[in-house]
Amino acid sequence: MSDERRVSVGGLTRRFGSNTVLHGLDLELEPGSFTALLGRSGSGKTTLLRTLAGLDPAPAEARIGLPDRVAAVFQEPRLLPWKRVWANVALGLEGRDAKGRAERALGEVGLARHLEAWPATLSGGEAQRAALARALVREPRLLLLDEPFAALDALTRIRMHALVLELWRAHGPTTLIVTHDVDEAVLLADRVLVLDAGRIAADIAVEMPRPRSHGDARFVALRRRLLAELGLEAEVLQEAA
Amino acid sequence: MSDTHALGGRGAVAPARPVPAPRRPRFRGLDLSRTRRFASSAVILLLWQGASMAGLIAPRTLAAPTTIVATAWELVLSGELPHHLLVSLGRVATGLSIGVSSGVALALIAGLSRRGEEIVDAPMQMLRTLPFLALVPLFILWFGIGETPKIALVSLGSAFPVYLTLFAGIRGTDPKLMEAGRVFGLDRAGLIRHVVLPGALPSGLVGLRYALGSALLSLVIAEQINATAGIGFLINDARDFLRTDVIVVGLLVYALLGLGADALVRGFERRALAWRPNLIKG
Ligand SMILES: Nc1ncnc2c1ncn2[C@@H]1O[C@H](COP(=O)(O)OP(=O)(O)O)[C@@H](O)[C@H]1O
Numbered sequence: 328m329s330d331e332r333r334v335s336v337g338g339l340t341r342r343f344g345s346n347t348v349l350h351g352l353d354l355e356l357e358p359g360s361f362t363a364l365l366g367r368s369g370s371g372k373t374t375l376l377r378t379l380a381g382l383d384p385a386p387a388e389a390r391i392g393l394p395d396r397v398a399a400v401f402q403e404p405r406l407l408p409w410k411r412v413w414a415n416v417a418l419g420l421e422g423r424d425a426k427g428r429a430e431r432a433l434g435e436v437g438l439a440r441h442l443e444a445w446p447a448t449l450s451g452g453e454a455q456r457a458a459l460a461r462a463l464v465r466e467p468r469l470l471l472l473d474e475p476f477a478a479l480d481a482l483t484r485i486r487m488h489a490l491v492l493e494l495w496r497a498h499g500p501t502t503l504i505v506t507h508d509v510d511e512a513v514l515l516a517d518r519v520l521v522l523d524a525g526r527i528a529a530d531i532a533v534e535m536p537r538p539r540s541h542g543d544a545r546f547v548a549l550r551r552r553l554l555a556e557l558g559l560e561a562e563v564l565q566e567a568a
Numbered sequence: 569m570s571d572t573h574a575l576g577g578r579g580a581v582a583p584a585r586p587v588p589a590p591r592r593p594r595f596r597g598l599d600l601s602r603t604r605r606f607a608s609s610a611v612i613l614l615l616w617q618g619a620s621m622a623g624l625i626a627p628r629t630l631a632a633p634t635t636i637v638a639t640a641w642e643l644v645l646s647g648e649l650p651h652h653l654l655v656s657l658g659r660v661a662t663g664l665s666i667g668v669s670s671g672v673a674l675a676l677i678a679g680l681s682r683r684g685e686e687i688v689d690a691p692m693q694m695l696r697t698l699p700f701l702a703l704v705p706l707f708i709l710w711f712g713i714g715e716t717p718k719i720a721l722v723s724l725g726s727a728f729p730v731y732l733t734l735f736a737g738i739r740g741t742d743p744k745l746m747e748a749g750r751v752f753g754l755d756r757a758g759l760i761r762h763v764v765l766p767g768a769l770p771s772g773l774v775g776l777r778y779a780l781g782s783a784l785l786s787l788v789i790a791e792q793i794n795a796t797a798g799i800g801f802l803i804n805d806a807r808d809f810l811r812t813d814v815i816v817v818g819l820l821v822y823a824l825l826g827l828g829a830d831a832l833v834r835g836f837e838r839r840a841l842a843w844r845p846n847l848i849k850g
């Protein structure tokens with residue numbers, strides 16, 4: 328029951344002025360699970376992730392149980408341009424073998440050749456892989472990904488999906504990925520949540536073996552259902568026609 | 569309509585045409601341009617020399633280039649020029665170290681803490697509107713006419729550019745990078761060391777370049793104050809004897825000091841800012 332990777336949030340409310348973004352939100356994430364969080368733009372996905380990442384202070388009345396090691400990857404790589412790639416990954420690591428650990432993590436994401444590169448010389452996909460390595464090198468128990476692939480081209484995104492799944496399998500952190508891409512959610516996650524009006528409005532288990540294919544009938548059905556949850560029935564009807 | 573639309577529209581209408589090859593390879597073009605620059609300077613020098621030799625320019629107005637070169641050589645050999653140069657360099661070095669270090673210290677205080685900003689920034693912003701060279705009369709009253717007012721003027725001239733640019737650099741830190749640093753466990757000291765200061769370095773170095781220019785200007789003015797040594801003394805002394813050749817040598821030394829200072833900072837920038845996209849070598 329008390330796996331250290333468990334996430335348990337209850338009664339989380341967040342307001343900006345008169346704008347209530349999260350409204351008594353409850354969220355439980357099973358240890359080692361892979362969950363996708365969908366929601367319209369401005370529905371509060373980033374706000375939720377920031378609270379989980381400890382970037383925003385949690386309100387006192389909320390009940391929040393989090394693992395002690397949390398890592399995050401943002402939409403932009405956010406590498407420090409003045410540190411070489413390996414030093415970015417080693418940022419904040421303690422202990423003598425920080426560089427060795429950073430190098431191994433970069434090897435895992437396929438950047439062994441770019442250890443000494445400056446971030447400015449990396450492509451978008453490479454920079455995002457470096458950001459993944461920087462998150463993983465800490466062996467996080469909770470991995471938060473906020474639209475990490477939104478800025479990448481389609482081909483690079485496909486490769487990143489495979490890489491994220493591989494890393495998740497190898498390291499087993501509880502993983503929460505925010506995305507606005509329904510396909511991405513269905514492709515990657517065991518469970519898809521839809522955030523709406525400050526609460527989890529839908530909670531859907533994805534019971535398909537990986538690797539998953541867009542052509543699979545279950546994939547298509549689930550995709551349609553999620554689009555409907557997001558209020559996109561019109562488009563769905565058009566597609567069906 | 570946005571620019572990209574405009575461009576896209578033009579591209580769609582115009583038939584694709586191969587880019588015409590440049591007539592001449594680029595490096596020869598560069599070569600020619602350099603030759604032209606050099607040639608025009610050489611022509612001016614020749615005209616000047618010719619006019620001096622023909623008696624059109626009196627030596628007490630402006631000495632001939634050849635005379636200036638000869639004088640420079642004599643001043644070097646006699647040890648006079650090196651002596652005065654060392655005195656001037658000493659003033660710049662002392663003034664700069666005081667000015668730059670106080671500029672950096674104040675920028676750190678104001679940049680890294682709210683209270684520091686409240687205390688330091690307002691007076692600094694008020695003082696900077698003052699043309700600092702106008703303080704010379706006060707400085708003479710306060711510090712006399714020895715070395716102190718000269719060094720104080722150089723310090724003052726270099727402190728402000730460093731303070732202003734470094735403060736702006738610190739305050740311009742990308743909040744997204746700060747967040748990344750916090751997520752990855754940096755404490756306040758770690759954030760300052762790994763995120764804030766390296767991020768502020770480029771603008772701080774721009775400030776340093778301004779500071780060197782400003783220090784040189786301060787030096788020129790300061791050395792007009794009753795100096796008994798230094799390049800400024802050399803020039804003033806030469807004026808009393810109508811030695812325009814010595815005056816020009818002094819001016820050339822000032823110019824070389826300026827160039828040298830700039831090259832120094834540029835060299836340092838190339839090393840310290842090697843990570844910047846425009847400095848990364850292909
Ligand atoms: N720091 C802030 N100050 C004021 N409003 C904010 C702030 N951060 C987010 N918001 C508001 O909260 C809402 C949710 O934002 P966000 O969590 O970024 O949405 P999402 O990531 O789902 O697109 C938006 O309406 C946004 O304007």
Ligand SMILES: [Mg+2]
Pocket residue numbers: 372373374
């Ligand atoms: Mg967001």
